Amino acid sequence: MKNTKNSTSLYTQKSSHTQDTPSTWKTQKQSLTPSETTSMPWKESGHYTDIKYHKGEAIAKITINRPHVRNAFRPLTVEEMRHALNDARNDSHIGVIILTGEGKEAFCSGGDQKIRGDAGYRDEQGVHRLNVLDFQREMRACPKPIVAMIAGYAVGGGHVLHVLCDLSIAADNxxxxxxxxxxxxxxxxxxxxxxxxxxxxxRAREIWFLCRQYNAMQALQMGLVNCVVPYEELEKTTVGWCQEILQHSPMAIRCLKAALNADCDGQAGLQELAGNATLLFYMTEEGQEGRNAFNEKRKPNFARFPKRP
Structure with missing residues (x-):
């Protein structure tokens, strides 16, 4: 397979090392920010340093905003993504989450090598961290689908992030x-x-051992992405896929994501799947009979419920 060449090293651009703290985060909604490529009326939701966070019509969008380093992440970037993801998870009006990068040059190029220390990436206190691993686990545990919207480079740790998304929509670049x-x-x-x-x-061993780069159509052929569209149609298409998901049962989608993750997430995956079963049982008349009987200090009447085959 042909190796797509890049004339500039992924880690040669200069980056700002100003380390802002999460204490600056706010979560109130701000003015409308129309997208350049879709009519979706995105609303800014909170102020961040390294990311942008918007909501619109039951969709949340998290954008890595460090284009000067091809959207490479540092510890602050990851903490802000975790904060936004947690907000989207807990917002009952949000059903799908988009993860993307600012601009057309890069989705994400992984960890910022300029601030990589001997044991991780240096935060504002000089502590070496690998907190992107926490973000990866939280992406998997989030019951709402996460859709990667990819333009430009998705390499290194950025490639891992898109692989962990439930769906990946790629631009032709x-x-x-x-x-x-x-x-x-x-x-x-x-x-x-x-x-x-x-x-x-x-194929996975080829990708890791050879460190080649693959274009969008090659990625589609190997199953790395779900579809490829012209860059000008990327956000419109991604939003369209999200809107299709939103037409379906949120509980069914939640349980399906947990089921699809369970076989390779070990005990944590089984716990997530079992937790969804518990949630569904709580919502039944049978489950509520046990609670009501306890609170009313009487014996529960489970005899009236069917013993299904």
């Missing part, structure tokens, strides 16, 4: 690949195991 072994790094967790689940063992 998207470029995919792993860079870890080139810069003395690797993701032996979801970045390796779930990639192999997605594209197969042989």
């Amino acid at each position: 998207a470029i995919f690949g792993q860079t870890g072994p080139k810069v003395g790094s690797f993701d032996g967790g979801y970045g390796a195991s779930f990639l192999a689940r997605t594209v197969g063992q042989k």
Whole structure:
């Protein structure tokens, strides 16, 4: 397979090392911000340093906003993404979440190598962190579908993030690949195991061992993305997919995501799936009979409920 060349190193651009703190975050809604590529009336939701966070018509959009380093993340970026994801998860009006990068040049190029220390990425206190691993787990545990909207580079840790999204919509200028072994790094967790689940063992080993880059159509052929569209149609298409999801049962979607994750998330995956079963049982008359009987200090009458085959 042909290797797509890039004339500029992924980690040669200068980055700002100003480390703002999460204490500046706010969650009140701000003025309307129309998208350049869709009529969706996005509303800004909160003030952040490294990301943009918008909501519109039951869809939340988290945008990594560090285009000067191809949307590479630092610890602050990750903490802000975690904060926004948690807000979207807990907002009962939101049913689908879009993850994307600012501009057309990059979705995300992974960890910012300029601030990588000997044991992780330096935060504003100088502590070395790998908090993107926490974000990965939270993406998997989030009961709402997360859709990657990809333009430009999705490489390194950014490639892992898109693989972990439930769906991936790519622009025709998207470029995919792993860079870890080139810069003395690797993701032996979801970045390796779930990639192999997605594209197969042989292809996953090729992606990691050779560190090649693949164009959007190559990614589509190997099952890395769901569809490829012209860049000008990227957001419109992504929003369209989200709106299709929103037409369906949110409880069914929630349970399906947990079920699809359970086989490779171990005990945590089983716990998530079982938790959804408990939630559904709480909502039944049978489950409520037990609660009501306890509160009313009487014996529950379970005899009236069917013993289904």
